[in-house]
Amino acid sequence: MKSCILPLLFVTLAGWTVPALAQTSGDVTPPPGGSIITSDELRADQVSHTATFSGNVLAVGNNFTLRCQEMVVNFTKDGKVDHITAKGDVVIEQPGRISHCGQAEYFHEDDKFVLTDQPSILDNKNKIEAPKITIYRTSQQMITEGRTKTTLGNGVGTAAAPAKNPQ
Amino acid sequence: MRPLVLSIGTLVLALGAAWAQTPGGRLTPQIPFGQTFKDFHFPYYENGQLKVMLSAVSAKGTTINRAEATELKIDLYDDGKITTTVTSPKADLYIAEQRMRTKNTVLIERADMEASAQSCDFDLPNKRYQLHENVKVVLKSFDATFKTPTPGGEAPAAAPAAAPSSPAPRPRESAPVIPPLSLVPSPSLPAHNSGSLLDTPGAYANTNTAPANPPANVNP
Numbered sequence: 001m002k003s004c005i006l007p008l009l010f011v012t013l014a015g016w017t018v019p020a021l022a023q024t025s026g027d028v029t030p031p032p033g034g035s036i037i038t039s040d041e042l043r044a045d046q047v048s049h050t051a052t053f054s055g056n057v058l059a060v061g062n063n064f065t066l067r068c069q070e071m072v073v074n075f076t077k078d079g080k081v082d083h084i085t086a087k088g089d090v091v092i093e094q095p096g097r098i099s100h101c102g103q104a105e106y107f108h109e110d111d112k113f114v115l116t117d118q119p120s121i122l123d124n125k126n127k128i129e130a131p132k133i134t135i136y137r138t139s140q141q142m143i144t145e146g147r148t149k150t151t152l153g154n155g156v157g158t159a160a161a162p163a164k165n166p167q
Numbered sequence: 168m169r170p171l172v173l174s175i176g177t178l179v180l181a182l183g184a185a186w187a188q189t190p191g192g193r194l195t196p197q198i199p200f201g202q203t204f205k206d207f208h209f210p211y212y213e214n215g216q217l218k219v220m221l222s223a224v225s226a227k228g229t230t231i232n233r234a235e236a237t238e239l240k241i242d243l244y245d246d247g248k249i250t251t252t253v254t255s256p257k258a259d260l261y262i263a264e265q266r267m268r269t270k271n272t273v274l275i276e277r278a279d280m281e282a283s284a285q286s287c288d289f290d291l292p293n294k295r296y297q298l299h300e301n302v303k304v305v306l307k308s309f310d311a312t313f314k315t316p317t318p319g320g321e322a323p324a325a326a327p328a329a330a331p332s333s334p335a336p337r338p339r340e341s342a343p344v345i346p347p348l349s350l351v352p353s354p355s356l357p358a359h360n361s362g363s364l365l366d367t368p369g370a371y372a373n374t375n376t377a378p379a380n381p382p383a384n385v386n387p
Protein backbone atom coordinates (compact mmCIF):
# COMPACT_ATOMS: atom_id res chain seq x y z
CA MET A 1 0.00 0.00 0.00
CA LYS A 2 2.81 2.34 0.96
CA SER A 3 4.47 1.73 -2.37
CA CYS A 4 1.33 2.98 -4.09
CA ILE A 5 0.76 5.99 -1.89
CA LEU A 6 4.24 7.46 -2.12
CA PRO A 7 4.38 7.74 -5.93
CA LEU A 8 0.84 9.08 -5.91
CA LEU A 9 1.80 11.67 -3.31
CA PHE A 10 4.84 12.64 -5.35
CA VAL A 11 2.80 13.04 -8.51
CA THR A 12 0.22 15.11 -6.66
CA LEU A 13 2.85 17.38 -5.14
CA ALA A 14 4.57 17.73 -8.47
CA GLY A 15 1.28 18.66 -10.02
CA TRP A 16 0.87 21.46 -7.49
CA THR A 17 4.44 22.62 -7.48
CA VAL A 18 5.33 22.77 -11.15
CA PRO A 19 2.55 25.13 -12.24
CA ALA A 20 3.22 27.29 -9.19
CA LEU A 21 6.88 27.58 -10.12
CA ALA A 22 5.99 28.28 -13.72
CA GLN A 23 3.62 31.02 -12.65
CA THR A 24 6.16 32.57 -10.31
CA SER A 25 8.99 32.68 -12.79
CA GLY A 26 6.81 33.61 -15.75
CA ASP A 27 8.15 34.53 -19.11
CA VAL A 28 10.43 37.44 -18.38
CA THR A 29 12.45 37.30 -21.55
CA PRO A 30 12.21 40.78 -22.99
CA PRO A 31 11.53 41.19 -26.68
CA PRO A 32 14.33 42.61 -28.83
CA GLY A 33 14.64 46.27 -28.02
CA GLY A 34 12.09 46.02 -25.27
CA SER A 35 11.82 45.50 -21.54
CA ILE A 36 9.50 43.70 -19.18
CA ILE A 37 8.29 45.05 -15.86
CA THR A 38 6.48 42.89 -13.34
CA SER A 39 4.98 44.02 -10.04
CA ASP A 40 2.20 43.41 -7.57
CA GLU A 41 0.23 46.43 -8.67
CA LEU A 42 0.11 48.97 -11.46
CA ARG A 43 -1.76 52.25 -11.57
CA ALA A 44 -1.77 53.80 -15.02
CA ASP A 45 -3.14 57.08 -16.27
CA GLN A 46 -3.21 57.39 -20.02
CA VAL A 47 -4.17 61.05 -19.83
CA SER A 48 -1.18 62.13 -17.76
CA HIS A 49 0.94 59.39 -19.39
CA THR A 50 2.18 57.86 -16.16
CA ALA A 51 2.43 54.32 -14.87
CA THR A 52 3.19 53.57 -11.24
CA PHE A 53 4.35 50.07 -10.41
CA SER A 54 4.43 49.06 -6.76
CA GLY A 55 5.35 46.01 -4.77
CA ASN A 56 8.19 43.72 -5.79
CA VAL A 57 8.93 45.62 -8.96
CA LEU A 58 11.25 43.84 -11.36
CA ALA A 59 12.37 45.39 -14.62
CA VAL A 60 14.17 43.09 -17.00
CA GLY A 61 16.10 44.14 -20.06
CA ASN A 62 18.61 42.17 -22.04
CA ASN A 63 21.50 41.50 -19.67
CA PHE A 64 19.95 43.76 -17.04
CA THR A 65 17.55 43.54 -14.11
CA LEU A 66 16.34 46.23 -11.76
CA ARG A 67 14.48 45.53 -8.53
CA CYS A 68 12.78 48.09 -6.34
CA GLN A 69 9.67 48.73 -4.31
CA GLU A 70 8.11 51.40 -6.50
CA MET A 71 8.71 52.57 -10.01
CA VAL A 72 7.08 55.51 -11.76
CA VAL A 73 7.36 55.64 -15.54
CA ASN A 74 6.49 58.84 -17.36
CA PHE A 75 5.77 58.50 -21.04
CA THR A 76 5.81 61.06 -23.78
CA LYS A 77 2.59 61.75 -25.64
CA ASP A 78 3.63 59.33 -28.34
CA GLY A 79 4.18 56.55 -25.81
CA LYS A 80 7.96 56.63 -25.47
CA VAL A 81 9.61 56.33 -22.08
CA ASP A 82 10.62 59.80 -20.95
CA HIS A 83 11.55 59.47 -17.30
CA ILE A 84 11.71 56.65 -14.79
CA THR A 85 12.00 56.89 -11.04
CA ALA A 86 12.73 53.73 -9.07
CA LYS A 87 12.52 53.97 -5.29
CA GLY A 88 13.10 51.74 -2.32
CA ASP A 89 15.90 49.20 -2.09
CA VAL A 90 16.91 49.63 -5.70
CA VAL A 91 19.19 46.87 -6.94
CA ILE A 92 20.52 46.87 -10.48
CA GLU A 93 22.14 43.64 -11.53
CA GLN A 94 24.27 42.89 -14.52
CA PRO A 95 26.81 40.20 -15.18
CA GLY A 96 29.72 40.86 -12.83
CA ARG A 97 28.24 44.05 -11.51
CA ILE A 98 25.66 45.07 -8.97
CA SER A 99 24.47 48.52 -7.96
CA HIS A 100 22.53 49.46 -4.86
CA CYS A 101 20.81 52.72 -4.05
CA GLY A 102 17.69 54.15 -2.50
CA GLN A 103 16.60 55.89 -5.66
CA ALA A 104 17.49 55.56 -9.32
CA GLU A 105 16.24 57.87 -12.03
CA TYR A 106 16.47 57.54 -15.79
CA PHE A 107 16.32 60.59 -18.04
CA HIS A 108 15.67 59.81 -21.66
CA GLU A 109 16.74 63.25 -22.88
CA ASP A 110 20.32 62.75 -21.72
CA ASP A 111 20.10 58.96 -21.71
CA LYS A 112 21.46 58.93 -18.20
CA PHE A 113 20.84 57.19 -14.91
CA VAL A 114 21.17 59.10 -11.68
CA LEU A 115 21.65 57.04 -8.55
CA THR A 116 21.06 58.74 -5.21
CA ASP A 117 20.34 57.84 -1.59
CA GLN A 118 23.54 56.05 -0.69
CA PRO A 119 24.39 54.59 -4.08
CA SER A 120 27.17 52.09 -4.51
CA ILE A 121 28.41 50.18 -7.50
CA LEU A 122 30.23 46.93 -7.00
CA ASP A 123 32.04 45.93 -10.14
CA ASN A 124 33.66 42.59 -9.53
CA LYS A 125 35.90 43.52 -6.60
CA ASN A 126 35.92 47.26 -7.20
CA LYS A 127 33.43 49.43 -5.39
CA ILE A 128 32.39 53.03 -5.87
CA GLU A 129 30.35 54.96 -3.34
CA ALA A 130 29.23 58.57 -3.52
CA PRO A 131 26.21 60.63 -2.57
CA LYS A 132 25.24 60.86 -6.22
CA ILE A 133 26.38 58.82 -9.19
CA THR A 134 25.40 59.75 -12.72
CA ILE A 135 25.88 57.27 -15.52
CA TYR A 136 25.63 58.32 -19.13
CA ARG A 137 24.52 55.20 -20.86
CA THR A 138 25.73 55.75 -24.39
CA SER A 139 28.95 57.62 -23.70
CA GLN A 140 29.98 55.31 -20.85
CA GLN A 141 30.78 58.21 -18.59
CA MET A 142 30.26 58.06 -14.90
CA ILE A 143 30.25 61.13 -12.72
CA THR A 144 30.08 61.29 -8.99
CA GLU A 145 29.11 64.22 -6.86
CA GLY A 146 30.09 64.73 -3.28
CA ARG A 147 32.66 62.77 -1.37
CA THR A 148 33.53 59.72 -3.39
CA LYS A 149 35.05 56.54 -2.12
CA THR A 150 36.61 54.14 -4.56
CA THR A 151 37.66 50.80 -3.22
CA LEU A 152 39.92 48.90 -5.55
CA GLY A 153 39.68 45.17 -5.32
CA ASN A 154 42.40 42.51 -5.40
CA GLY A 155 43.88 43.85 -2.20
CA VAL A 156 45.07 47.05 -3.81
CA GLY A 157 43.68 49.39 -1.20
CA THR A 158 41.33 52.28 -1.02
CA ALA A 159 41.45 55.59 -2.81
CA ALA A 160 39.11 58.32 -1.72
CA ALA A 161 38.65 61.21 -4.09
CA PRO A 162 38.42 64.57 -2.37
CA ALA A 163 35.01 66.12 -2.29
CA LYS A 164 34.40 68.93 -4.71
CA ASN A 165 31.46 71.19 -4.82
CA PRO A 166 29.53 70.34 -7.95
CA GLN A 167 28.52 73.90 -8.71
CA MET B 168 -58.27 56.01 -4.96
CA ARG B 169 -55.92 54.37 -2.51
CA PRO B 170 -54.52 51.83 -5.03
CA LEU B 171 -53.86 54.65 -7.45
CA VAL B 172 -51.88 56.62 -4.86
CA LEU B 173 -49.94 53.53 -3.89
CA SER B 174 -49.08 52.66 -7.47
CA ILE B 175 -47.95 56.21 -8.18
CA GLY B 176 -45.82 56.12 -5.03
CA THR B 177 -44.27 52.83 -6.07
CA LEU B 178 -43.51 54.18 -9.52
CA VAL B 179 -41.89 57.29 -8.07
CA LEU B 180 -39.76 55.16 -5.76
CA ALA B 181 -38.65 52.90 -8.61
CA LEU B 182 -37.74 55.84 -10.81
CA GLY B 183 -35.91 57.45 -7.91
CA ALA B 184 -33.90 54.30 -7.35
CA ALA B 185 -33.02 54.09 -11.00
CA TRP B 186 -32.04 57.76 -11.06
CA ALA B 187 -29.91 57.36 -7.95
CA GLN B 188 -27.85 54.64 -9.59
CA THR B 189 -26.78 56.83 -12.46
CA PRO B 190 -24.06 59.45 -11.96
CA GLY B 191 -25.69 62.83 -11.56
CA GLY B 192 -28.98 61.34 -12.50
CA ARG B 193 -28.05 61.38 -16.18
CA LEU B 194 -30.12 59.35 -18.51
CA THR B 195 -27.79 56.53 -19.41
CA PRO B 196 -28.28 53.35 -21.31
CA GLN B 197 -28.74 50.17 -19.33
CA ILE B 198 -28.82 46.51 -20.05
CA PRO B 199 -32.19 45.24 -18.89
CA PHE B 200 -31.92 43.24 -15.72
CA GLY B 201 -31.87 39.50 -16.28
CA GLN B 202 -31.62 39.70 -20.06
CA THR B 203 -28.72 38.33 -22.04
CA PHE B 204 -27.53 39.90 -25.25
CA LYS B 205 -25.50 37.88 -27.70
CA ASP B 206 -22.88 39.52 -29.90
CA PHE B 207 -23.08 42.62 -27.76
CA HIS B 208 -21.76 45.92 -29.12
CA PHE B 209 -22.02 49.23 -27.35
CA PRO B 210 -20.45 52.32 -28.94
CA TYR B 211 -19.93 55.45 -26.90
CA TYR B 212 -19.68 58.80 -28.65
CA GLU B 213 -18.46 62.11 -27.32
CA ASN B 214 -19.02 65.27 -29.32
CA GLY B 215 -19.95 63.14 -32.27
CA GLN B 216 -16.73 61.15 -32.16
CA LEU B 217 -16.47 57.49 -31.32
CA LYS B 218 -14.57 57.18 -28.05
CA VAL B 219 -15.22 53.69 -26.77
CA MET B 220 -16.53 50.52 -28.35
CA LEU B 221 -17.57 47.76 -25.99
CA SER B 222 -17.93 44.34 -27.56
CA ALA B 223 -18.69 40.98 -26.00
CA VAL B 224 -19.80 37.55 -27.06
CA SER B 225 -22.57 37.94 -24.49
CA ALA B 226 -23.62 40.49 -21.91
CA LYS B 227 -26.12 39.76 -19.19
CA GLY B 228 -27.71 42.43 -17.04
CA THR B 229 -27.11 41.30 -13.49
CA THR B 230 -28.30 44.48 -11.75
CA ILE B 231 -29.81 47.70 -12.97
CA ASN B 232 -26.32 49.12 -13.41
CA ARG B 233 -24.10 46.12 -14.00
CA ALA B 234 -23.69 43.66 -16.81
CA GLU B 235 -21.63 40.53 -16.86
CA ALA B 236 -19.75 40.23 -20.13
CA THR B 237 -17.96 37.24 -21.57
CA GLU B 238 -15.12 37.52 -24.08
CA LEU B 239 -15.08 41.24 -23.55
CA LYS B 240 -13.22 43.56 -25.85
CA ILE B 241 -12.97 47.30 -25.34
CA ASP B 242 -11.49 49.57 -27.95
CA LEU B 243 -10.52 53.09 -26.91
CA TYR B 244 -10.44 55.58 -29.75
CA ASP B 245 -8.54 58.79 -30.24
CA ASP B 246 -9.08 60.84 -33.39
CA GLY B 247 -10.91 57.95 -34.96
CA LYS B 248 -8.08 55.48 -34.38
CA ILE B 249 -7.89 52.67 -31.86
CA THR B 250 -5.23 53.55 -29.30
CA THR B 251 -5.90 50.91 -26.66
CA THR B 252 -7.55 47.52 -26.71
CA VAL B 253 -8.65 45.80 -23.50
CA THR B 254 -9.68 42.15 -23.52
CA SER B 255 -10.89 39.86 -20.77
CA PRO B 256 -12.59 36.47 -20.85
CA LYS B 257 -15.10 37.54 -18.22
CA ALA B 258 -15.69 40.97 -16.75
CA ASP B 259 -18.28 43.20 -15.16
CA LEU B 260 -19.38 46.27 -17.06
CA TYR B 261 -20.74 49.28 -15.22
CA ILE B 262 -22.46 50.95 -18.12
CA ALA B 263 -23.41 54.18 -16.40
CA GLU B 264 -19.97 54.87 -15.02
CA GLN B 265 -18.26 53.31 -18.02
CA ARG B 266 -16.07 51.16 -15.86
CA MET B 267 -14.85 47.67 -16.39
CA ARG B 268 -13.83 45.37 -13.56
CA THR B 269 -12.51 41.85 -13.73
CA LYS B 270 -10.74 39.27 -11.63
CA ASN B 271 -10.47 36.86 -14.54
CA THR B 272 -7.32 38.15 -16.23
CA VAL B 273 -7.00 41.14 -18.49
CA LEU B 274 -4.82 42.13 -21.40
CA ILE B 275 -4.31 45.78 -22.31
CA GLU B 276 -2.60 46.40 -25.61
CA ARG B 277 -1.19 49.60 -27.00
CA ALA B 278 1.26 50.25 -29.78
CA ASP B 279 4.08 50.85 -27.33
CA MET B 280 3.20 48.46 -24.53
CA GLU B 281 1.28 45.42 -23.47
CA ALA B 282 0.00 44.91 -19.92
CA SER B 283 -1.56 41.86 -18.37
CA ALA B 284 -2.75 40.97 -14.87
CA GLN B 285 -5.15 38.81 -12.97
CA SER B 286 -7.51 41.61 -11.99
CA CYS B 287 -8.26 45.04 -13.36
CA ASP B 288 -10.37 48.10 -12.68
CA PHE B 289 -10.62 50.33 -15.76
CA ASP B 290 -12.10 53.81 -15.71
CA LEU B 291 -12.82 54.24 -19.40
CA PRO B 292 -13.69 57.97 -19.66
CA ASN B 293 -10.61 59.00 -17.69
CA LYS B 294 -8.42 56.31 -19.24
CA ARG B 295 -7.13 55.20 -15.86
CA TYR B 296 -6.69 51.68 -14.74
CA GLN B 297 -5.37 49.62 -11.88
CA LEU B 298 -3.93 46.17 -12.30
CA HIS B 299 -3.43 43.70 -9.47
CA GLU B 300 -1.78 40.30 -9.11
CA ASN B 301 0.82 39.04 -11.52
CA VAL B 302 1.15 42.38 -13.24
CA LYS B 303 3.35 42.15 -16.30
CA VAL B 304 4.09 45.00 -18.66
CA VAL B 305 6.09 44.73 -21.85
CA LEU B 306 7.53 48.04 -22.95
CA LYS B 307 8.09 47.42 -26.62
CA SER B 308 10.22 50.44 -27.38
CA PHE B 309 12.36 50.80 -24.29
CA ASP B 310 15.47 48.75 -23.95
CA ALA B 311 16.68 49.06 -20.39
CA THR B 312 19.97 47.45 -21.26
CA PHE B 313 23.09 49.51 -20.90
CA LYS B 314 24.05 49.49 -24.52
CA THR B 315 27.43 48.52 -25.80
CA PRO B 316 28.47 51.13 -28.32
CA THR B 317 29.51 49.87 -31.68
CA PRO B 318 31.95 51.50 -34.08
CA GLY B 319 30.04 53.59 -36.56
CA GLY B 320 27.04 53.49 -34.35
CA GLU B 321 25.42 56.20 -32.37
CA ALA B 322 27.77 55.82 -29.49
CA PRO B 323 31.52 56.15 -29.93
CA ALA B 324 33.84 53.22 -29.99
CA ALA B 325 35.94 53.19 -26.89
CA ALA B 326 39.25 54.13 -28.43
CA PRO B 327 41.38 55.94 -25.88
CA ALA B 328 43.23 58.01 -28.46
CA ALA B 329 40.02 59.31 -29.89
CA ALA B 330 38.47 59.83 -26.54
CA PRO B 331 38.26 63.65 -26.66
CA SER B 332 36.13 63.49 -29.79
CA SER B 333 33.47 61.56 -27.98
CA PRO B 334 30.05 63.06 -28.54
CA ALA B 335 29.17 62.29 -25.00
CA PRO B 336 26.71 64.60 -23.35
CA ARG B 337 28.69 67.14 -21.46
CA PRO B 338 28.10 66.96 -17.79
CA ARG B 339 26.48 70.06 -16.47
CA GLU B 340 28.02 69.61 -13.08
CA SER B 341 31.66 70.27 -12.44
CA ALA B 342 31.91 67.14 -10.39
CA PRO B 343 34.96 64.96 -10.41
CA VAL B 344 34.97 62.09 -12.82
CA ILE B 345 35.62 58.77 -11.19
CA PRO B 346 39.05 57.41 -12.08
CA PRO B 347 38.83 54.40 -14.27
CA LEU B 348 38.93 51.31 -12.17
CA SER B 349 40.90 49.60 -14.87
CA LEU B 350 43.91 51.13 -13.15
CA VAL B 351 43.96 47.90 -11.29
CA PRO B 352 46.30 45.68 -13.28
CA SER B 353 44.36 42.80 -14.56
CA PRO B 354 45.42 40.60 -17.45
CA SER B 355 41.82 39.90 -18.31
CA LEU B 356 40.78 43.52 -18.39
CA PRO B 357 42.38 45.95 -20.80
CA ALA B 358 42.94 49.44 -19.54
CA HIS B 359 40.38 50.79 -21.99
CA ASN B 360 37.58 48.43 -22.57
CA SER B 361 35.30 48.86 -25.53
CA GLY B 362 32.33 47.67 -23.56
CA SER B 363 29.84 50.04 -22.09
CA LEU B 364 30.18 51.29 -18.61
CA LEU B 365 27.94 48.75 -17.04
CA ASP B 366 27.94 46.12 -19.70
CA THR B 367 31.32 44.61 -19.27
CA PRO B 368 32.67 43.75 -15.88
CA GLY B 369 35.46 46.07 -14.88
CA ALA B 370 35.00 48.38 -17.83
CA TYR B 371 35.12 51.84 -16.34
CA ALA B 372 37.38 53.01 -19.12
CA ASN B 373 36.70 55.68 -21.70
CA THR B 374 35.76 58.30 -19.23
CA ASN B 375 37.69 60.66 -21.49
CA THR B 376 39.00 62.64 -18.60
CA ALA B 377 42.09 62.15 -16.59
CA PRO B 378 41.44 61.01 -13.09
CA ALA B 379 40.81 63.92 -10.80
CA ASN B 380 43.02 62.43 -8.17
CA PRO B 381 44.67 59.28 -9.43
CA PRO B 382 45.88 57.01 -6.72
CA ALA B 383 49.64 57.15 -6.91
CA ASN B 384 50.34 54.12 -4.84
CA VAL B 385 48.51 51.52 -6.81
CA ASN B 386 50.75 48.60 -6.33
CA PRO B 387 49.28 45.18 -6.38
